[in-house]
Amino acid sequence: MDHSIPLSLYLLFSLPLSLLLFLLVRSSRHRGLRLPPGSLSFPLVGETLQLISAYKSQNPEPFIDNRVARFGQVFTTHVFGEPTVFSADADTNRFILQNEGKLFESSYPSSISNLVGRHSLLLMKGSLHRRMHSLTTSFANFAIIKDHLLGDLDRLVRLNLDGWTGRVLLMDEAKKITFEFTVKQLMSLDPCEWTENLRKEYILLIEGFFTIPSPLFSNTYRRAIHARRKVAEALKLVVRDRRRESERGERKKDMLEALLEDEGRGGDGFSDEEIVDFLLALLVAGYETTSTTMTLAVKFLTETPLALAQLKEEHDAIRAKKGESETLQWNDYKSMPFTQSVVNETLRLGSIISGVFRRAIMDVDVKGYTIPKGWKVFASLRAVHLDHDNFKDARSFDPWRWQNNSGSTDLLNLFTPFGGGPRRCPGAELARAELSVFLHHLVTRFSWVPAEEDKLVFFPTTRTQKGYPIIVQRRDMSRTL
Ligand code: HEM
Numbered sequence: 013m014d015h016s017i018p019l020s021l022y023l024l025f026s027l028p029l030s031l032l033l034f035l036l037v038r039s040s041r042h043r044g045l046r047l048p049p050g051s052l053s054f055p056l057v058g059e060t061l062q063l064i065s066a067y068k069s070q071n072p073e074p075f076i077d078n079r080v081a082r083f084g085q086v087f088t089t090h091v092f093g094e095p096t097v098f099s100a101d102a103d104t105n106r107f108i109l110q111n112e113g114k115l116f117e118s119s120y121p122s123s124i125s126n127l128v129g130r131h132s133l134l135l136m137k138g139s140l141h142r143r144m145h146s147l148t149t150s151f152a153n154f155a156i157i158k159d160h161l162l163g164d165l166d167r168l169v170r171l172n173l174d175g176w177t178g179r180v181l182l183m184d185e186a187k188k189i190t191f192e193f194t195v196k197q198l199m200s201l202d203p204c205e206w207t208e209n210l211r212k213e214y215i216l217l218i219e220g221f222f223t224i225p226s227p228l229f230s231n232t233y234r235r236a237i238h239a240r241r242k243v244a245e246a247l248k249l250v251v252r253d254r255r256r257e258s259e260r261g262e263r264k265k266d267m268l269e270a271l272l273e274d275e276g277r278g279g280d281g282f283s284d285e286e287i288v289d290f291l292l293a294l295l296v297a298g299y300e301t302t303s304t305t306m307t308l309a310v311k312f313l314t315e316t317p318l319a320l321a322q323l324k325e326e327h328d329a330i331r332a333k334k335g336e337s338e339t340l341q342w343n344d345y346k347s348m349p350f351t352q353s354v355v356n357e358t359l360r361l362g363s364i365i366s367g368v369f370r371r372a373i374m375d376v377d378v379k380g381y382t383i384p385k386g387w388k389v390f391a392s393l394r395a396v397h398l399d400h401d402n403f404k405d406a407r408s409f410d411p412w413r414w415q416n417n418s419g420s421t422d423l424l425n426l427f428t429p430f431g432g433g434p435r436r437c438p439g440a441e442l443a444r445a446e447l448s449v450f451l452h453h454l455v456t457r458f459s460w461v462p463a464e465e466d467k468l469v470f471f472p473t474t475r476t477q478k479g480y481p482i483i484v485q486r487r488d489m490s491r492t493l
């Protein structure tokens with residue numbers, strides 16, 4: 013898929029806005045302020061084209077490296093129609109993330125809110141956000157994973173891997189597992205034709221995120237809006253059924269139940285529409301992210317045979333103590349130190365959420381500069397993760413780096429794949445568990461080779477170009493154990 017046409021259209025649309033902002037920037041208000049250094053370049057298109065061409069190449073890092081070298085780790089650039097302060101500095105990022113709601117607030121374009129729905133966690137603010145964030149976190153915390161989710165996860169991963177023979181498109185399989193698991197977690201539904209149909213609509217919906225957000229100019233966007241309506245209708249039926257069940261006193265232990273029982277905004281509970289938006293956005297948030305990370309883990313491991321061998325050893329040892337079909341238990345999950353290093357290293361090197369956008373609510377002083385009120389800020393998690401000063405040999409896959417340093421606060425302060433502060437990813441622990449259980453069954457049951465060469469791409473999101481096709485072969489467990 014070529015994204016250059018939609019983006020150039022997007023630029024066209026943003027020109028008037030960008031001109032306005034440029035004039036604002038030049039306005040007297042900013043004359044006394046010390047802005048972070050940088051080149052605003054051409055006022056209209058700014059550095060957007062350089063950014064896009066860098067991220068379309070095999071090596072996007074120089075775009076940031078060059079600017080950091082010229083201006084330092086906090087600089088101003090002008091992308092997507094707005095002056096934007098870019099931070100590649102861990103302390104500044106932490107400051108930005110921690111001051112969510114006080115000095116900064118998250119800022120998503122309306123194209124995203126149209127697709128995820130107004131009542132999603134992503135778009136909530138203030139006290140409602142705080143309450144719903146903690147509710148979401150409480151449905152993906154250690155206790156829930158231990159008591160419920162680990163078993164579901166084990167079963168769903170097994171079920172999916174049972175069907176693997178010959179050529180397998182890893183990204184597709186990872187998406188299927190992730191989706192089925194999230195549906196189970198949110199509303200206790202097992203995989204069936206209904207969930208698979210829902211997933212097909214979801215794929216169309218997600219494609220809408222990466223195109224020009226106008227139904228007039230983009231078929232993809234039109235299709236996405238349509239898919240959103242269908243997904244919302246399907247979810248609404250589930251919510252209605254469950255509301256009736258809940259009133260009869262039949263309670264399930266899942267996210268939907270918690271939403272049905274919550275007092276809602278005004279004290280008399282959430283409406284069906286609010287619940288649907290909330291669930292829909294949760295499905296979006298965990299779907300691409302977790303499945304892409306699974307795929308990258310396999311790619312990195314395949315290219316690092318020593319790491320793969322050590323991982324196999326760890327999981328074979330766990331499996332050797334259990335029967336072939338015995339479910340993974342919490343203590344098994346807690347005895348995978350090398351796996352946790354592989355997971356961390358994949359999250360670091362992959363950095364698939366490359367950073368988070370915020371907007372300054374007031375003039376904010378950072379590192380001796382002032383970020384003017386209303387300006388966009390991009391806290392780049394990726395730039396910190398790939399900085400050689402932070403991580404030795406930062407751009408290569410080295411899971412062993414986590415072994416000596418595990419627990420070292422220095423390293424963990426620099427490592428923020430799930431963001432931080434009040435909007436830190438509520439699915440973080442869950443994503444780690446998904447990756448670990450997936451890797452366990454993958455390496456104990458299969459060996460594989462890549463089916464063809466498949467490179468990383470970085471635009472519009474980080475992933476592999478072809479979804480990492482592999483040829484799998486079942487391992488003969490009786491010989492290896
Ligand atoms: C490897 C997988 C994942 C990565 C790298 C990831 C990363 C992130 C990051 C960086 C944020 C912060 C965004 C911001 O501050 O603006 C975030 C937020 C969020 N994530 Fe994840 N995530 C992953 C998996 C998941 C899963 C499995 C779920 C589902 C339970 C999930 C649900 C969410 C939600 C709902 C938010 C919004 C939180 C808020 O705004 O308060 N994520 N994620």
Ligand SMILES: *[C@@H]1O[C@H](CO)[C@@H](O)[C@H](O)[C@H]1NC(C)=O
Nearest residue numbers: 404411412413414415416417
């Ligand atoms: C710790 O680091 C040293 C030097 O970098 C390395 O030789 C050693 O193997 C590492 N230890 C572990 C347990 O990985």
Ligand SMILES: *[C@@H]1O[C@H](CO)[C@@H](O)[C@H](O)[C@H]1NC(C)=O
Nearest residue numbers: 349352353356414417418419
């Ligand atoms: C991996 O990162 C998490 C923080 O996200 C940390 O708590 C954990 O100790 C790290 N694991 C290892 C093996 O370093």
